[in-house]
Amino acid sequence: MNDLSTARTQHHTRSVRWGFTWALWCAILWGAWYVPGTAIWYEAPYVNMAVDQTGPFLMSAAVITMFSAISVVLWLVLWTGVLGKWAEFFRTLRQLRFISKWYFLAAIFGGPMAIFGSFIAIGYVGPIFAAIAGLMYPIVGASVAKLWYAEKITRRAALGIAIIISGGVAVYAPGIFAELSGSGTGAWLGYIGGLMAAVGWGLEGAVAGRALDVTDPDVGLPVRFFAETLYWTVLIVPAIALFTDLPVGDVIVQTFNPWAIVWILLAGLTFGFCYVSWYKAFPLIGVGRGQAFAALYGVFAVIFLALFAGQIPDWNFVIGLALTVFGGFVMYTERSEVLEVLRAVRTHDAEPQDQARSTQELGI
Amino acid sequence: MSKLHMKGYILQTLKQRQEGLWDHQIAQQVLKEYGLHGEYWRGNVRLSLTDLYAGGLLEEIDQALDDGSHFGDGKVLFKFRLSPFGLERMRDTGLT
Numbered sequence: 036m037n038d039l040s041t042a043r044t045q046h047h048t049r050s051v052r053w054g055f056t057w058a059l060w061c062a063i064l065w066g067a068w069y070v071p072g073t074a075i076w077y078e079a080p081y082v083n084m085a086v087d088q089t090g091p092f093l094m095s096a097a098v099i100t101m102f103s104a105i106s107v108v109l110w111l112v113l114w115t116g117v118l119g120k121w122a123e124f125f126r127t128l129r130q131l132r133f134i135s136k137w138y139f140l141a142a143i144f145g146g147p148m149a150i151f152g153s154f155i156a157i158g159y160v161g162p163i164f165a166a167i168a169g170l171m172y173p174i175v176g177a178s179v180a181k182l183w184y185a186e187k188i189t190r191r192a193a194l195g196i197a198i199i200i201s202g203g204v205a206v207y208a209p210g211i212f213a214e215l216s217g218s219g220t221g222a223w224l225g226y227i228g229g230l231m232a233a234v235g236w237g238l239e240g241a242v243a244g245r246a247l248d249v250t251d252p253d254v255g256l257p258v259r260f261f262a263e264t265l266y267w268t269v270l271i272v273p274a275i276a277l278f279t280d281l282p283v284g285d286v287i288v289q290t291f292n293p294w295a296i297v298w299i300l301l302a303g304l305t306f307g308f309c310y311v312s313w314y315k316a317f318p319l320i321g322v323g324r325g326q327a328f329a330a331l332y333g334v335f336a337v338i339f340l341a342l343f344a345g346q347i348p349d350w351n352f353v354i355g356l357a358l359t360v361f362g363g364f365v366m367y368t369e370r371s372e373v374l375e376v377l378r379a380v381r382t383h384d385a386e387p388q389d390q391a392r393s394t395q396e397l398g399i
Numbered sequence: 400m401s402k403l404h405m406k407g408y409i410l411q412t413l414k415q416r417q418e419g420l421w422d423h424q425i426a427q428q429v430l431k432e433y434g435l436h437g438e439y440w441r442g443n444v445r446l447s448l449t450d451l452y453a454g455g456l457l458e459e460i461d462q463a464l465d466d467g468s469h470f471g472d473g474k475v476l477f478k479f480r481l482s483p484f485g486l487e488r489m490r491d492t493g494l495t
Contacts, residue, residue, distance in 0.1 A: 039462055039475065042473060042474070043462055050453065119439075122433075126403065130404065130493070133491075133493030133494070134407075134492050245492075248456060249410065249456075318449075318454055
């Protein structure tokens, strides 16, 4: 019996360790994504876009996000094939009414909101700002859980939120004060982009979690990016081309130059597998812990950007980064031990327990 | 072959067997249903069961040490049944 008990503990410890390993990979790849995500702005035709020309600049961000989504899909097509899960992909996609609709909804929040917002923030303000502004997304996740699932936010979670908000103030305040005093660079849209990233990723985690409960994460993710690619290629970009005078077609054609394609493929590679790791971590360690741990991407982003792009963060960004990462951990590490079952749910033996844990780990 | 995706099929199978099923029995049934073979797919089903259990959709009701005839010598075999939360989630996602 002792052998059994030991083996059982080892089995569950292994699962949890895998969960954290996936979350760490997610953080590394997410951080790495900011390098090609920034480099693309320095290639033709995007390098010629001036930030004071709002229309062309936003159109460029939309086209970049579209190419980025297509690139992710290409890598995921390969990944799904390697895993031999194409049949499972179509079986999952077919469950549109009750299951894959959640992935289609998650794709709206993750794509046209969060990733598009990030590209805007990178273009207008810079990649370090974009990375740290996105770190505020756990606040959104917790708020959604409270509103949609009537879950209470524990005192500890509230403390974590307060720390993250103070980090957000450190990141946003100097730039916004500069704008208000007239000495800024007109980067308002960049700040809104940063906010879109935080809100979008928070909502995506909450919405996708529902479908992830009953589907394979390896196919859920291709479904989510398939949906995003459809939005960009069938709806948004054609709509921009139809209803504005912006040179969408020219920008798309000019993107087919070697360096732009290299950066887009690298952005797809890093972001695609970051997402694979993110979605694989959720079922094993919970959405809350997965998100908190993956928030370390901010640290990796700053390191990679310093190494490969020579960008050194301003002091307020360093403070903001420390506070947002610390706040995320305060929020989601409510108990020191890692439980093998992540939710306090109703079982056959007991009534539901009061949830003294992360609000996001319940029901989402 | 089932038109359902695998986790959906696993949940429906367990819903019909309230007394629960061992993981190796579930793996055997899933592989037969989808016409799959080999250790990779058996491991894949086991991973899906770990996900479902960690998410609270399944309850673990018994364990045994594998003598090498299922997943490997010394591995733990688990007997699962559907939890009330799992049933609720099945309703939410049109699986019942």
